[in-house]
Amino acid sequence: MMVISAYSTASICHAEALRLLVTAIFPSTSIVFSIPKGSQMCAGGAVVEGALFEKLHQKLLRAEPSSDVAEEYCDLKRRPSEDLPVSPHGGCLQARNGPLSTPCSPDVADVWRTLYLKWPPQPVAGRPLWRYDSEESSLRGMPCWTPHAVAYIGGFEAPDLRQVVAPQLFSQVPPFSSDTEVDRTFGGRTFDYRRQKVPKFASRVLDREFLLREKGCAIHEPELLEMALPVTFPSNSSLKENSTETRRVRTFISFAGSEPNLRALQVAVDPMHRRALRPAFGYSIAALKFALPPPLVNATRLLRQWNESWSPTPLSTAFWLSAVGHAVERRLPMDKTAAFILHENACSLAEASKSIAFLTASLVSSSPQECWNNFFLPVERFEAERGVRELMDTINLLPVGQLQ
Incomplete structure (x- = not known):
C-alpha cells in the first residue's frame, strides 16, 4: 500500500524526474527517496527508521527490473496524482532535519534555530550546496541533512561513482544552453530519457569546470552527486489546460550497493569500510559538511x-x-x-x-x-x-x- 499526505505535487514531479533519469541508465536500480520530517511518502509500509532498513533490505532482495521507461512515463503522465512516483521495489527514508527529526525539548530546538540563524551554511563559489525543502520543512531556514535520494545498484562500489555512474548520469543532463530552445519548441519538455551511448573516454575523465558551468553537475566526495535536474511541473497558468513548465532543480543523490547491510555496518572495524556502507542508509558526510552551521x-x-x-x-x-x-x-x-x-x-x-x-x-x-x-x-x-x-x-x- 502506498500513501501520499502533505507531499507536494512539485516534490512528486521532482522525484519522478530523478527516478526516470537514473533508471534510464541503470534499469534495475532501486531508488529510496529521503523525505523531510512532517511529510509522509511511504511505500510498502516502510515508515519508521528503526524498522525501515530491514524492510528495505527485503524489498531489494525481491527487486525486479523496472518496466520500459518511456511507457511508464506516459502512463504516469496520464495519471499524475494517482500514485507515488517510485518503482514497486522502492521505499522511503525519513530525512533527519535537525531537532525535529527526533523528539527534543524546546531548549534544544531553540539552540538549533539560533545556530542556523547566527551561523547559516556558507555557499561555495557563490552557490549553496545544501538541500532545502521549503514546502515541506517544518523548521524554516534549516537545510536538510541528507541527499534527496539514494540509488541502489547491484555490484556498486565506491570507485564506481566517479568512474562509471557520474559520467553516464551527467551525460543525460542537457546543457543549460538547450533550455530556452527546447522550452520554445516542445512546450516545456527539456528532457530526453532515452538511453545514450557514453564514449569510452567519458568513463575515465570528467571535466569538472565544464560540467559545472554547462550542466550544473558536480561530484562531492566521497558519495554525493549534484545535478541541475530539469523537472516538468504542472503549470499554474489558466490560459491552457494541462499545460506544463520545466525548471531546473538542484538535486543531490548518493549511490550504494543493492544490499544494504546494517549488521556489517555495526561490526565494521575499519572506518573506511564504514564510510563505504553508510550511504546505503541515507547518510552523506558531504551533505552534512555543506548543510551544518x-x-x-x-x-x-x-x-x-x-x-x-x-x-x-x-x-x-x-x-x-x-x-x-x-x-x-x-x-x-x-x-x-x-x-x-x-x-x-x-x-x-x-x-x-x-x-x-x-x-x-x-x-x-x-x-x-x-x-x-x-x-x-x-x-x-x-x-x-x-x-x-x-x-x-x-x-x-x-x-x-x-x-x-
Whole structure:
C-alpha cells in the first residue's frame, strides 16, 4: 500500500524526474527517496527508521527490473496524482532535519534555530550546496541533512561513482544552453530519457569546470552527486489546460550497493569500510559538511587535529562529527558559554568553533558511552570501530585542556 499526505505535487514531479533519469541508465536500480520530517511518502509500509532498513533490505532482495521507461512515463503522465512516483521495489527514508527529526525539548530546538540563524551554511563559489525543502520543512531556514535520494545498484562500489555512474548520469543532463530552445519548441519538455551511448573516454575523465558551468553537475566526495535536474511541473497558468513548465532543480543523490547491510555496518572495524556502507542508509558526510552551521564543521576539524596529537589511532571524522551533534543537544543548552556562542555578536566563528570543540571533548572524555550512537545515523553504533573501545579506558583522562 502506498500513501501520499502533505507531499507536494512539485516534490512528486521532482522525484519522478530523478527516478526516470537514473533508471534510464541503470534499469534495475532501486531508488529510496529521503523525505523531510512532517511529510509522509511511504511505500510498502516502510515508515519508521528503526524498522525501515530491514524492510528495505527485503524489498531489494525481491527487486525486479523496472518496466520500459518511456511507457511508464506516459502512463504516469496520464495519471499524475494517482500514485507515488517510485518503482514497486522502492521505499522511503525519513530525512533527519535537525531537532525535529527526533523528539527534543524546546531548549534544544531553540539552540538549533539560533545556530542556523547566527551561523547559516556558507555557499561555495557563490552557490549553496545544501538541500532545502521549503514546502515541506517544518523548521524554516534549516537545510536538510541528507541527499534527496539514494540509488541502489547491484555490484556498486565506491570507485564506481566517479568512474562509471557520474559520467553516464551527467551525460543525460542537457546543457543549460538547450533550455530556452527546447522550452520554445516542445512546450516545456527539456528532457530526453532515452538511453545514450557514453564514449569510452567519458568513463575515465570528467571535466569538472565544464560540467559545472554547462550542466550544473558536480561530484562531492566521497558519495554525493549534484545535478541541475530539469523537472516538468504542472503549470499554474489558466490560459491552457494541462499545460506544463520545466525548471531546473538542484538535486543531490548518493549511490550504494543493492544490499544494504546494517549488521556489517555495526561490526565494521575499519572506518573506511564504514564510510563505504553508510550511504546505503541515507547518510552523506558531504551533505552534512555543506548543510551544518560552520562552527560545528570547524569544531569537528579541531577535534580531529587534537585527537591526532595524542592518539596513534585517531577516531574517524564521522565519530567526531556525531559527537559534536550530541554535544550541541546534551551540553550546549545548559552550558555557561551558550549565551556567548549563540547570542553575543562579539563571538567570532573561531571562538564559537573552539568552544563547541571543547564541549564535545569534555563530553567524550567524561561520558563516551553517550557518543556511541551516530547522531546523524541513529541506527549505527560506534563500539566496534577502531579506537572507540580504547576510548573507554581513558575516561576523564583525555587532554581536554589543550582545546581551551
